[in-house]
Amino acid sequence: MKNTILLLFVFLLCGCYSSSKISNRNLAFLYGPNTSYLNPSFKVSHSSEGKSLLHFKFDSNDLLYMKEKEVFEANFDVTIESYSSFESKVVLDTLTKNYNLKNKPGADSDLYHFIEFDNASLSSYLIKVTIYDINRNSKSISYIDINKGNENLPQFFSLKLSDSNIPLFRNHIASDETFVVSHANPETERLWVRYYNRRFPLAAPPHSQKGAQIFSFISDSTFSVEVNSELNFKKPGIYHIQKDTLQKNGVTLFRLHNDFPNLTAANQLLEPLRYLTTREEYKNIIESSNKRSAIDAYWLQLAGSKERARFLIKNYYNRVQTSNQFFTSYLEGWKTDRGLIYIVFGVPSGIYKSSDSEVWTYANTSYTSAINFTFKKISNPFSTNDYVLVRKPEYEFEWYKAVETWRKGRIVNL
Numbered sequence: 296m297k298n299t300i301l302l303l304f305v306f307l308l309c310g311c312y313s314s315s316k317i318s319n320r321n322l323a324f325l326y327g328p329n330t331s332y333l334n335p336s337f338k339v340s341h342s343s344e345g346k347s348l349l350h351f352k353f354d355s356n357d358l359l360y361m362k363e364k365e366v367f368e369a370n371f372d373v374t375i376e377s378y379s380s381f382e383s384k385v386v387l388d389t390l391t392k393n394y395n396l397k398n399k400p401g402a403d404s405d406l407y408h409f410i411e412f413d414n415a416s417l418s419s420y421l422i423k424v425t426i427y428d429i430n431r432n433s434k435s436i437s438y439i440d441i442n443k444g445n446e447n448l449p450q451f452f453s454l455k456l457s458d459s460n461i462p463l464f465r466n467h468i469a470s471d472e473t474f475v476v477s478h479a480n481p482e483t484e485r486l487w488v489r490y491y492n493r494r495f496p497l498a499a500p501p502h503s504q505k506g507a508q509i510f511s512f513i514s515d516s517t518f519s520v521e522v523n524s525e526l527n528f529k530k531p532g533i534y535h536i537q538k539d540t541l542q543k544n545g546v547t548l549f550r551l552h553n554d555f556p557n558l559t560a561a562n563q564l565l566e567p568l569r570y571l572t573t574r575e576e577y578k579n580i581i582e583s584s585n586k587r588s589a590i591d592a593y594w595l596q597l598a599g600s601k602e603r604a605r606f607l608i609k610n611y612y613n614r615v616q617t618s619n620q621f622f623t624s625y626l627e628g629w630k631t632d633r634g635l636i637y638i639v640f641g642v643p644s645g646i647y648k649s650s651d652s653e654v655w656t657y658a659n660t661s662y663t664s665a666i667n668f669t670f671k672k673i674s675n676p677f678s679t680n681d682y683v684l685v686r687k688p689e690y691e692f693e694w695y696k697a698v699e700t701w702r703k704g705r706i707v708n709l
Contacts, residue, residue: 489514556619632684
């Protein structure tokens with residue numbers, strides 16, 4: 296009995312264990328558009344003193360406010376759990392902070408806070424961030440890679456819009472936005488910017504054996520900027536900001552269309568249609584004098600009625616915008632391999648993440664067995680969100696069946 300108690304004591308001292316490895320858990324909720332009341336954004340920044348900050352923001356109106364002594368209050372916890380990787384089930388460290396909000400806000404309801412955390416003994420690891428709405432008994436879970444290997448990595452850079460005091464939570468900038476960039480090392484006075492003007496093709500079908508386009512890292516131009524000076528990137532393209540040009544690492548900003556990730560112009564609605572159209576259909580829409588009317592006519596032809604066409608359009612382009620939100624890397628999310636599968640097949644029933652891959656499972660299908668897609672994580676200096684599909688000839692049947700379902704006016708939601 297004494298030996299049993301001693302072993303238990305040693306176990307508790309060595310750290311906390313979760314029930315399973317993160318890589319064995321179904322994380323399909325990560326890319327579900329309506330899986331949580333909260334939709335937080337996160338940004339991690341490191342300081343030169345070995346500290347790290349988790350910045351977060353969300354719409355505080357999404358919290359549930361309850362009346363307490365004549366005052367409406369919302370309460371939520373933010374918990375940070377550190378793991379060595381997705382393959383670990385050992386919780387290295389845990390930090391929880393509680394927040395209390397009084398009186399529901401009006402129109403200006405963006406809530407921003409940051410939490411300082413310290414795990415300097417690891418150069419790279421994973422954190423699980425849980426925001427728990429206590430009144431609603433609802434939570435949002437996110438996983439964030441932390442990398443502190445050297446000062447050239449993205450999390451050592453800080454970006455802010457010129458008229459804002461909070462970090463920029465996105466990796467894209469509009470043509471009319473000015474911003475400032477700084478570095479964790481206070482001695483850094485100038486940074487280098489490599490500019491790339493690239494046009495990328497759409498993702499190939501999952502059964503295609505066409506090789507991926509080789510990206511040339513030779514920039515179209517290079518210029519330097521002062522730290523904390525106001526900048527404006529007007530030309531569309533990729534802007535890779537570096538502390539040291541002898542390394543590939545840095546922080547990257549993308550100049551996409553001004554309304555990204557949303558779709559507003561006719562050409563933004565047209566391009567994703569290529570996943571469903573024949574070559575001739577796509578050519579006819581492109582050559583039309585009124586592209587928006589041609590796009591509407593195409594959907595009406597598929598659907599058979601205006602009401603059904605509106606339903607198809609809403610679902611299809613919601614998937615395009617969600618893909619932009621979750622899968623954008625060095626190109627728009629809808630053009631990526633994950634965007635391709637997400638748009639055509641829908642939200643997976645299962646997502647299993649590891650340090651170097653994601654496996655998507657579509658189990659609730661009309662097929663004889665589940666469909667599994669494996670995406671390999673690619674080392675890319677512009678993005679930590681670059682994944683490439685492992686293409687297989689046997690996907691051809693599933694692909695054309697899904698496309699044909701859309702073309703018959705039905706939504707594919709496996």
